[in-house]
Amino acid sequence: MKVAVTAQGKDLASEIDLRFGRAKYLLVVDTDSNEFEVCDNTVNLNAAQGAGIQTGMNIANLDVEAVITGNVGPNAFKTLDAAKVKIFLAKKCSVQEAIDKMKSGELSEIDNANVEGHWV
Amino acid sequence: MTKKNIKIAVASGKGGTGKTTISTNLARAIAKNRMAAQYLDCDVEEPNGHIFLKPEIQKSKAITxxxxxxxxxxxxxxxxxxxxxxxxxxxxxxxxxxxxxxxxxxxxxxxxxxxxxxxxxxxxxIGFVDIGVAKEIGFAQGRLNIGDIHTPPLIKQVKKAASSDSVIVIDAPPGTSCPVIEAIKDSDFVVLVTEPTPFGLNDLKLAVGMVRQLQLPFAVVINRSDAGDNEILRYCSKEKIDVALEIRDDIKIAKAYSRGEMIVDVLPNYEDGFTDLFDYIDKNIQLQEKS
The missing domain is CATH 3.30.70.20 (Alpha-Beta Plaits)
Known part of the structure; x- marks a missing residue:
């Protein structure tokens, strides 16, 4: 299946970005073949507001089944939920490690935002 | 000739320097000694001028x-x-x-x-605008709904309550961001209230940058002027900024404040200071109109 991972770099060895909305890159990984594509998300890194919503929309347009990230606020959750993208939370690790943990069922799926929103 | 409807905005970079103290007492002193005045509380996230002016609210309007x-x-x-x-x-x-x-x-x-x-x-x-009277002055305030962040559009509505035949004293929110800009942008004069501390100075510099960007005439008021250091005076002199009023750190003022009382009501010896502040502003505006 196709999974988007919020990442600080452009390859599987880079660390995941724990921030959802303001993650620099989105790595779209095929968990069967381990092939991946890089999507630049730097526009949202500098967004005045609504970065979580916009990143959520970008992910929805990538046609992925799930996303792995560190934290998800209420607006980002609402967007991902509407787009029917599953959300898995990971702690500090590499993108590859996050994918492996997901495959072995070590990551928990959330059904609500795990952090509060921040408006400005 | 003094224009009747001049707009004076009272702002500050730093919070808690005394914007409400200055603006409520200034409005009261203008009305008592010079001409009709109206106080507009544009600090809509936490309006507190009503605590001191104790207005009678005649009309409350929901703003959408x-x-x-x-x-x-x-x-x-x-x-x-x-x-x-x-x-x-x-x-x-x-x-x-x-x-x-x-x-x-x-x-x-x-x-x-x-x-x-x-x-x-x-x-x-997003909130309410309340309009009323507080003794001899007109009063209006905005109240932003709790949890709402649409501060500038509500401030715009408070300013629409401005009377056309009074001096308008605007109590602005602290800081230098959008809500402050909305509150002060079309004023004839801005009073920047500060305190003689490193925090006061740091935020005064930001506020001066803001009013210069907006090309508004302004002067500084130093509250609790003998409580800290001389850096504010040094900065103002270097930047050629007028210090229009200094209010010393008087425990009687603090006591009156803590009881929700106006300085001009309980400590009449301070009243001239506020009237003089208005005369200074008025003269300044007239000079600018001439030039």
Missing amino acids: IDVPEVDSNKCSGCGKCSDICQYNAIVSLKKIVMTFDQLCHSCGGCKLVCPTSAITDKAKE
Whole structure:
């Protein structure tokens, strides 16, 4: 299946970005073949507001089944939920490690935002 | 000749320097000794001028802004609404369109670009404007609903309550961001209230940068002037900024404040200071009109 991972770099060895909305890159990984594509998300890194919503929309347009990230606020959750993208939370690790943990069922799926929103 | 409806905004970079103390007492002193005055509390996130002025509110008006409402039956899912929104307040996920009212700036762009007219305006209440009188002065204040962030549009509505035949004293919010700009932008004069501390100086510099950018005439008032260091005076002299009033650190003022009393009411020896502050501002405005 196709999974988007919020990442600080452009390859599987880079660390995941724990921030959802303001993650620099989105790595779209095929968990069967381990092939991946890089999507630049730097526009949202500098967004005045609504970065979580916009990143959520970008992910929805990538046609992925799930996303792995560190934290998800209420607006980002609402967007991902509407787009029917599953959300898995990971702690500090590499993108590859996050994918492996997901495959072995070590990551928990959330059904609500795990952090509060921040408006400005 | 003194213009009747001059607008004086009382602002500060730092919070807690005494904007409300200065603006309420200034308005009262103008009305007692010079001409009709009206106080507008534009610090709508936490209006507190009413504590001191104890106004009688005659009219309260709910204020709304327009936010988009999407008819999903008419929506084609083209995504133009979400493309044009600079605030990420509307999101199009194919046929599902979601709106985020708190992020919306009511520009109406989404409604304009929607090819199927699926978007209409929906009124969202953001707060209230209260209008009344406080003894000899006119009074108006804004009250932003708890949890709402639409501060500038509410401030705009408070300013619409300005009387055309009074001197208007605007109590601005602290800081140097959008709400302050909205409160002070069309004033004839800005009073920047500060305190003689490193924090006061740091934030005064930001506030001076703001009023210079807006090209508004201004002067500084130093509150609790003998409580800290001399850096504010040094800075003002270097930058050729007038210090129009200094109020010393007087425990009697602190006591009156803690009881919600006006300085001019309980400590009349300070009243001349506020009247002089108005005369200084008035003269300054007249000089500028001549030049």
